[in-house]
Amino acid sequence: MAIELKDVQQVAEELGGRFEEFKSKNDKRLEAIESEKAALAGTVDSLNEKLTDLDAYKKQLEDELAALKRPGAPGANKHQSEHKTAFSQFLRKGHEDGLRELEQKALQVGVDADGGYAVPEELDRTILDVERDESPMRQVCNQITVSTSDYKKLVNLGGAGSGWVGETDARPATNTPTLAQIAAFMGEIYANPQATQTSLDDMFFDAEAWLTQEVGREFAEKEGSAFLLGDGTNKPKGILAYTLATANDATRAFGQLQKIHSGTAGDFDSDDIIKLIYSLKAGYRRNGRFMMPQMTVFKARTLKDGNGNYMWQPGLQLGQPSTLAGHALVENEDVPAVAADANAMLFGDFSRGYTIVDRTGVRVLRDPYTNKPNVGFYTTKRVGGMVTDSNAIKVLTLSV
CATH class of the missing domain: 1.20.58 (Methane Monooxygenase Hydroxylase; Chain G, domain 1)
Known part of the structure; x- marks a missing residue:
C-alpha cells in the first residue's frame, strides 16, 4: 500500500x-x-x-x-554492473571466476586477498543505509568513510592570542594555537548469516537483499551499543566510556564530558531537564537533542515546567519530531535505565560531538562446509568511533 x-x-x-x-x-x-x-x-x-x-x-x-x-542512485558503470553480477553468482553458487579482477576494476579498495570478496559498491551503501535506519547513533552522529585502516584528526584547543593596537603600533606575535591529535578507536565487526543451498538455488530468492538485511541488522545492533558504551578495545569507544567530570567547559580537560547531577539518587525532575539544556553552550543548543530509552521518555512525558505546561509535546506536522522542552528526542535503548547513579539521559549536538568512521569495503567469505546443509556468509567490516568535541554533549547522572 x-x-x-x-x-x-x-x-x-x-x-x-x-x-x-x-x-x-x-x-x-x-x-x-x-x-x-x-x-x-x-x-x-x-x-x-x-x-x-x-x-x-x-x-x-x-x-x-x-x-x-527519494531519487534513484546514479547508474553504475559497466565494471560495477559486472561486479554485481559476478558477486551474485558467488553468493548463489560459489563461482569465483574473474571476481577478484572485477573488484579491482570497480575500484574497491582495502580488500584483503585472503579475506573473502568485497561486496559491490551498491550493496555496501545499502548496508550502511540499513544500519542508519536501525541505529539511533547513526541517525544523529557525524559519519565519515575512509579507505585506510584508521583515522586521525587534529583539533584546535584554543590559545591563539589576539589584542588591540593602534594604527601605527607594532604587532607583537600572538600565542600559538594548541593542537591535539585524536584517533578513532577501530575494530572489526562480523556477522555470519546462514542460508540453505536450496534457497540460494531458488531464482526468486533475492540473495543480495537477504544478505543486506541480515548483516545490516546485526551490525546496527552491535555498533549502536559500541558507539555509546564500547570500551575502545577492538571496538569503537562509546560516548559514556569517556571520563565524566562535573567541571564546566572552561576548566574541564579536553576529552572529558561534563556530567550534571540530578540531586536525587535514581530520579530527575523538570528542573534537571532545564539545567541539562543550559549546561550546553548556545552554539551547540541550536542543534541539541535528547537521547534516552523509552521508559525514561515515559517519565519525561509527565513532567511540567514552572508555568504548568507539559515539557513533552507531540510533533503534529509532517517531518516535525516530538520534543522535550523544545528539543527533539532520540530513543536509544542502550542508554542506561533510570536508577541510582545511572547516566540516564544525554543532551547535545551529537553531529559535532561524536564521529563514526567506516572503512570502505564490506567483505564476504562463503562457507558451504562448516554447517551443512547451510551455507554461511562470514561478513566483516572495519568501523570505529570517537568523541570529537567533548563540549558538545552533556550527561545527566541520577545522583546527589
Missing part, C-alpha cells in the same frame, strides 16, 4: 487527540485523592504507551514517504 501525506496527517491528528486525553487524565491523577490515584495511574500509563506507539508509527510513515520520494 502506497504511503500518502494524508496517512501521516491522520496519525498526527490521532497523536494530538491522544495527547490531550493523556494530559487530562494525568492532571486528574496529580490532583486526585489517594483512593483514585491507582485507577488513574493505570489509565495514564496506557495512554502514555499509546502515545509512544503513535509517535513511532508517525515516524515510520514519514520515513516510508521520504523513501518513495
